Amino acid sequence: MPKSVLIVGGGLSGTIVANGLCRQLAEEMRTGAVAVTMIGTSETHMYQPGLLYIPFGRMREQELFRDQRRVLDRRVNFFVDPAATIDVETKQVTTESGRVFTYDYLVLATGSRIMPQTIPGMTEAGHWFYDLEGARKLRDALNAFQGGRIVVNVNAPHKCPVAPLEVTFMLYDFLKARGLWDKTELTYTYPIGRLHALEPVAHWAQPEFDRIGVKYETFFNTESVDPATKVIKSMEGSEIAFDLLITIPPHAGAPVIEASNLGKGGWVPTNSRTLRREGSDNVFVVGDTTNIPISKAGSTAHFEADVLIDNLVSLIQEGRWARDYDGKVFCFVETGLGAGTYVWFNYTTPPNPGPPSQMIHWFKLAYNRLYWLSARGLL
Ligand SMILES: Cc1cc2nc3c(=O)[nH]c(=O)nc-3n(C[C@H](O)[C@H](O)[C@H](O)COP(=O)(O)OP(=O)(O)OC[C@H]3O[C@@H](n4cnc5c(N)ncnc54)[C@H](O)[C@@H]3O)c2cc1C
Numbered sequence: 001m002p003k004s005v006l007i008v009g010g011g012l013s014g015t016i017v018a019n020g021l022c023r024q025l026a027e028e029m030r031t032g033a034v035a036v037t038m039i040g041t042s043e044t045h046m047y048q049p050g051l052l053y054i055p056f057g058r059m060r061e062q063e064l065f066r067d068q069r070r071v072l073d074r075r076v077n078f079f080v081d082p083a084a085t086i087d088v089e090t091k092q093v094t095t096e097s098g099r100v101f102t103y104d105y106l107v108l109a110t111g112s113r114i115m116p117q118t119i120p121g122m123t124e125a126g127h128w129f130y131d132l133e134g135a136r137k138l139r140d141a142l143n144a145f146q147g148g149r150i151v152v153n154v155n156a157p158h159k160c161p162v163a164p165l166e167v168t169f170m171l172y173d174f175l176k177a178r179g180l181w182d183k184t185e186l187t188y189t190y191p192i193g194r195l196h197a198l199e200p201v202a203h204w205a206q207p208e209f210d211r212i213g214v215k216y217e218t219f220f221n222t223e224s225v226d227p228a229t230k231v232i233k234s235m236e237g238s239e240i241a242f243d244l245l246i247t248i249p250p251h252a253g254a255p256v257i258e259a260s261n262l263g264k265g266g267w268v269p270t271n272s273r274t275l276r277r278e279g280s281d282n283v284f285v286v287g288d289t290t291n292i293p294i295s296k297a298g299s300t301a302h303f304e305a306d307v308l309i310d311n312l313v314s315l316i317q318e319g320r321w322a323r324d325y326d327g328k329v330f331c332f333v334e335t336g337l338g339a340g341t342y343v344w345f346n347y348t349t350p351p352n353p354g355p356p357s358q359m360i361h362w363f364k365l366a367y368n369r370l371y372w373l374s375a376r377g378l379l
Pocket of ligand 1: 109112288
């Protein structure tokens with residue numbers, strides 16, 4: 001029997017892990033000693049970070065999508081058949097169609113999803129860019145906007161921690177170019193007592209907001225939105241009126257995680273260095289679905305995936321551990337429609353955003369295209 005690696009989730013991290021294993025275990029796969037299988041939800045792979053550009057007309061929808069089978073190495077056995085239950089005791093994953101998969105090593109890569117429905121009134125009154133439909137609606141709303149009050153409302157937990165800052169800076173440039181900034185009042189709300197979870201990023205963002213004239217309210221934990229009066233309320237008791245509400249909705253993990261008793265809210269308790277599910281030797285967790293208290297970002301998912309590939313290959317070939325994950329994250333940050341900066345950090349080094357430049361913005365735009373090489377494991 002071949003050693004089988006089963007990957008649940010065909011998004012960013014699952015795809016990188018699958019392709020990396022095929023490359024590094026080529027000989028074992030050729031001789032039939034190892035098999036790599038992926039269970040996904042869709043034939044299509046979406047580049048989620050591109051959603052940020054859709055409302056501003058800076059990326060076309062088609063650029064976000066590729067056929068998943070073409071992104072995956074041909075040696076991956078790929079099934080579009082979502083996992084319904086995961087039993088780590090019997091080492092079995094049962095899919096929605098009733099197929100049963102067994103494994104020697106399991107990789108959980110089921111990501112996270114937005115939950116606007118958990119805030120009363122948010123689905124009716126809010127706009128967002130965290131899925132394609134939301135990004136399209138926001139594009140239409142921005143094209144129709146003629147001035148007024150915009151609220152950028154951030155809820156936790158959410159993936160891509162810098163995206164709320166990016167969209168705020170991009171809105172400024174977008175509205176300024178249309179001659180609408182002087183007719184706009186833009187307020188940014190954040191649930192804790194500063195503008196960003198990462199303290200150095202908050203310290204960097206605040207003077208930038210002051211400089212361009214973005215208002216902000218911290219300790220704003222959203223309680224409800226009234227679609228009729230267009231007012232958003234916080235649990236702390238404040239109310240802000242809006243003409244356009246752009247929200248970063250709270251997130252949850254995939255339903256299958258909670259349904260399988262693998263983690264409250266869909267977040268799997270994970271060792272922050274080995275990426276093993278707590279209590280399992282042969283179950284690994286990668287990307288947004290971990291409960292590790294670091295940024296839920298594609299970059300995090302990618303660096304975790306690289307570590308996981310090395311460890312799985314090492315365990316299969318030599319029966320030993322290769323290396324631990326050090327918490328590395330690297331994120332480009334758009335600071336407008338023509339400039340950007342970046343942050344990198346790990347468990348011991350805090351982020352330190354540098355001065356924005358056009359060059360870094362171009363790097364981010366270039367990465368948006370290079371992503372497809374990165375997902376194939378070529379970058
Ligand atoms: C608007 C936006 C902007 C972003 N910008 C950036 C950025 O600039 N930089 C950055 O680093 N990150 C960014 N991100 C975050 C990044 O896209 C995610 O953190 C990353 O995709 C996480 O990878 P993942 O593999 O954990 O999850 P995903 O890529 O979401 O993949 C999870 C996959 O699992 C599948 N799945 C779920 N349930 C099941 C099931 N039961 N069975 C099988 N499959 C299942 C899902 O359908 C999905 O395909 C952004 C995200 C958004 C939405």
